[in-house]
Amino acid sequence: MTTTTAAQPLLTINDLGKQYGPKVVLRDVNLTIQQGEFVALVGMSGGGKSTLLRLIAGLEKMSTGTLTYPDVAPVIRVMFQDDRLLPWMTVRQNITFKRNDAALQARSQKMLARVGLEKWADQYPAQLSGGQKQRVALARALMAKPQLLLLDEPLGALDALTRRKMQDLILQVCQEEQLTTILVTHDVEEAARMADRTIVIKDGTNRYAEKGPDKDDPAAVGVVADQILHDIIDPEGGPA
Amino acid sequence: MENVSPVAAVTPKKKKMNWNRLLPWVLPVLIIGGWQLASSTGFLASKTFPSPVAVFQDGVALAQAGTLQRNIAISLYRATMGLLIGGSIGFALGVLNGVSKLSRNLTDTSIQMLRTIPHLSLIPLVILAIGIGEPAKISLVSIGVLFPVYINTLHGIRSVDPNLVEMGTSYGLSKWEIFTKIIFPGALPTILMGLRYALGVMWTTLIVAETIASDSGIGYMATNAEDFMDMETIILCIVIYALLGKLSDLIAKNLEILALGWRQAKEAQQ
Amino acid sequence: MSRTVRKIGLFVFLLAWVAVAIYGYHEIHGSSSGLTTITIGYQTADPVDIARQRGDFAKKMKQKGYHVVFKKFQDGASEMQALKSGSIDYARIGDTPPVTALSSGTDLVYVASGSSKAKGSGILVKKGSGITSIKDLKGKRVAYTKSTSSHFLLLNALKKAGMSSSDIKWVNLDQSAASVAFNKGKVDAWVTWDPMTATAELDQNATLLETGENGVSSNRDYILATKSYAADHTDTSKLIINYLEDDMKWANNHHTKLITMLSKSLGLSKKVVKKMVERRTYAMGKMSTTAIKEEQEIADTFYAEGLIKKKVTIKNHVAD
CATH class of the missing domain: 3.40.50.300 (P-loop containing nucleotide triphosphate hydrolases)
Known part of the structure; x- marks a missing residue:
């Protein structure tokens, strides 16, 4: 590549x-x-x-x-076999870890769009399918560049x-x-x-x-x- | 599958709930109704077992005299203080022992041993050590509340998925963030269960504590009434316990619903 | 229910909870001042309760620089415990708890003694039960409360009638349970004191087989303090005795008011309280020789019965 x-x-x-x-x-x-x-x-x-x-x-x-x-x-970021999302946080919170930082929020928006989950930002992991959960985990891994x-x-x-x-x-x-x-x-x-x-x-x-x-x-x-x-x-x- | 609108998944069904809401009250209403009927027909002797109306009238009379509100307020104050003190100590110990292996090895066995002592058996000791004033009653409630909070906090923290903690560490979360964002929320359901249990213990302990050398509180009202075979007031006190217990449980339940909203999200979908 | 509604509801609820609790706090810790606080333990409708309700006692003590706090107790044992731990400074108590406490090594002294309640204490039997003398109690079930004046009264009454304590069946019950047992005929006799005696006589078709009179049991009130406290507070003790004596005189001269007051605090009918009040007098004074002798008798009887493990010499435990 x-x-x-x-x-x-x-x-x-x-x-x-x-x-x-x-x-x-x-x-x-x-x-x-x-x-x-x-x-x-x-x-x-x-x-x-x-x-x-x-x-x-x-x-x-x-x-x-x-x-x-x-x-x-x-x-280094790891994507695990299980998604390891925090069930008590929404999709967005899971990738920003609830940190209130404007740059972080902007990047989270971009990453959610990248994995096609911007509509699901305020849902909890329990409401997602397995594939969606791994996409959240991917977005989370990419957050720190x-x-x-x-x-x-x-x-x-x-x-x-x-x-x-x-x-x-x-x-x-x-x-x-x-x-x-x-x-x-x-x-x-x-x-x-x-x-x-x-x-x-x-x-x-x-x-x-x-x-x-x-x-x-x-x-x-x-x-x-x-x-x-x-x-x-x-x-x-x-x-x- | 992946493109379903998320809104559809959580649309609540509203209308059907009304009947189910009433259902829990059917039994209490039937019991009180039957009791009143048995009293007015003379099946129950009014002297040994007064009717609900008589109990209610007794309550109104006591409220007019001001004693009812006063005693309830005083009991509530003691209960709250005991809960705050015992709950904080139990929570702090639970967190400390949940997080630190050293602290757990040092103190857990001792705490578990103390836990098995029925806390009401400590009454003579408490009287001798700190007298019969407010501190004694509040201490007893604190001791009663401490253990359920401790055990549930410890258990809650110990059973948080270690994989999530590992994820947090490798994703660069600070120790404090790992506690506040992973360990505590993960333990919260169990901790709230402990709180709910502790609220029950709080009332039972207080009632007993108030029978020792007290001149106020609901427990005092009840024992005082017992001395003179004042059945109306005795039953009134029992009803008040029931109501206060239900009230505390309601608070705990709502706290749970609010704090654990993410669990409802799952139920709503299934 | 929406989350916002629930949130607001819970918040309002907790706010109300805290407000009521704060009100409760103020109810308990209401007044305090720069005065010396003395705490007196009492039980319902006793001489101290009369002084407390009348209010003059606290006023007069306040003029002398004391803030009086009254603490109510359900029974003598917990009151003795409180006295021992220093939670209360003085305790108004019946005739047996001090004996038990002294034998277990608690360093208490008698500060004052009251008047005899012999006529209101005694052995109750049902009218028409066929029991007309102490001798008839042979083999019968008699309710009493262990280590209380009822215990002593029964022991002494049996002794004076020339019977031994094994001649009857002893049923140890606390007073409220004894009342029920007696009423339902589960026991043949019940040894108790006023106002239970008066209640039983008027409402439960009962009659007194034997009273505490003729030296059986005077069942006096006593005021006790720890030895060290009494030694340091002889003036305070004198004031308390004097002012209580004033209240007792008032009680003897104002029966109507006294009956209204006591029937309210006891939750009993005026009829019952009237019977109780009219067969006794009120007094409070320095520990008398008669009282010392009576307490010694209780101590010796309890020791002989094995109720207390150590001999007690009462005259060594009297405040100067």
């Missing part, structure tokens, strides 16, 4: 490891995420991809290794049609806001469709990387998806 000739790294991960007591979840993870890149993390459930995302988000502390930002530390957007399977609970619409919305928004994005998903189709690069997490480390398909070739998505799937279930394992 971005065609910056000299890609600059936003984030570098070296020899990262994470264990809960004796249980090793991640080990020897080495990764570099380029600015403006859309990266998908895929793998078996329980394979550590969500943990990796949470470590990058700073929600948990890594056991070993380093995570460095060569440039400046970015503003983040440089890095982390998506932790945010579309997992949606039906196929809504899911497809959300994928397109996220891709559009990421492009407009020039976001670096990391998406955790268990859906290889989704990864192939959305990501510039898909990283397969297996046995607690990053095993394969697949380049995203040519966007102009509709058949290529399927091919890449097949390749990713093959990587995930490959019994031989492969080079890190």
Whole structure:
């Protein structure tokens, strides 16, 4: 998507490891995420991809290794699997956190319009559908103009049609806001469709990387998806 | 699906409510009606169980003498003070122990132990420690009110979804914002439940507290009447308790409806 | 109901609540002044209640620099507790609570004693019950209230009739429960005092089998204070005794007014109150030797019965 000739790294991960007591979840993870890149993390459930995302988000502390930002530390926002909207706040309050700031109010208006929910600004989350709730969560994540957007399977609970619409919305928004994005998903189709690069997490480390398909070739998505799937279930394992 | 107008979802249905509104009053009216009938036909001896009319007349007489208003006002003052003091302490402790693990480990077990003591059994202790004046009565009410408020506040805060708190932290909310915008509103339904319960405890405790060395208040009116077998006043006091209890509950309920409007939004849709 | 209506309604409601509560606050903490406050505990229709209602006592005390606060009690036990804790400075009380309190180590002194109420206290039986003497109570159920003057009266009456306390069935009830039990015939006799005695005689077809007369039980009123308070306030005590004595003289000479006053505060008919008033006199004075002797008798009887655990010597607990 971005065609910056000299890609600059936003984030570098070296020899990262994470264990809960004796249980090793991640080990020897080495990764570099380029600015403006859309990266998908895929793998078996329980394979550590969500943990990796949470470590990058700073929600948990890594056991070993380093995570460095060569440039400046970015503003990071996470979209969770569940929408995590506050039920006692209206849609607008949920994205401004009831802070009374003119600039914030203006941006909230813009973001609600961007996700197509300006009419719903004064409704409570309980009155929204699942897809609408995730759109509010997206608007909320965009409020602080983040440089890095982390998506932790945010579309997992949606039906196929809504899911497809959300994928397109996220891709559009990421492009407009020039976001670096990391998406955790268990859906290889989704990864192939959305990501510039898909990283397969297996046995607690990053095993394969697949380049995203040519966007102009509709058949290529399927091919890449097949390749990713093959990587995930490959019994031989492969080079890190 | 996504483009439905939001207004349609919350249109209330108004006309049908009228009958349902009256329904709760059917039983009280029937009971009072039957009671009056039993009294006027002589089925109930007027000396041991006076008629509603007699009770009402007694109330009017006491109101004309000024004693009724005076005693109700005094009881209300004591109840309010007790609720404010006990409620604040209970709430503060609940918040502190809900938020701080250190404080919880230090004090919760002790508080839970104290809680199991029937607070009315503390009357002799309270009399010896602080006498029989206003502070004693207000303290008793405070002790009674403290525990339900404490337990519900603590429980409410402890059961707030930790995922929401995590979201708040990662979205850059300050500690104070996390408390006021996530933890407190999340705990509020449980806290209000505690308040509603505490209001009941408040009245029962006060009535007992007012029977010890008091020369005012509704509890005094009742025990004083008991000494002279003045059944009209005894029943009048019981009716007043019922009304005050209902009144407090009404306030609590409306407070709930106002503070928890977001929950109604959900019900309206379902 | 719209949210705004509900909001306004709740607000008005809470405002009214607070206003009434503030009114209540003023009712309790109404008057205060630069005077020395003394608090006197009393029970309904006792000598202090008469002084309180008449109003002269407080006026005269005010002239001497005292602000008198009257505190009403439902029973002697809680009044003794209040005296012990210092919530009240003086307590007007019957003849048995001081004995019980003294034996449990409370450091009290008798400040004053009143007149005998022997004629109004006694053992009630129903007319036509066939019980005509104390001896007839053998095996009968007799209602009394534990550790009160009724307890002592019954013990002493049995002793004087040459009976032992095991000859009757003792039924311990508080006075309102005893009244009902007696009325319904659940007990054969009821030991009590005025105005319950007068009420029962006039309204419940009852008659007095035995009164407190002839040394059975004088059932006097007493004024008590803690030892330390009394030692520091001998002048105050003297004033109180003097002014109460004035009120008692008034009570003896103004029966009509007194009956109206007491029937109102007791909530009883004038007929009943008249009977009660006319068979007693009112007095209040320094602790008399007779009174000391009577209290000693109660103390010894209660000790012998195991009602109190320690011997009490009354003359050591009399204010100077």
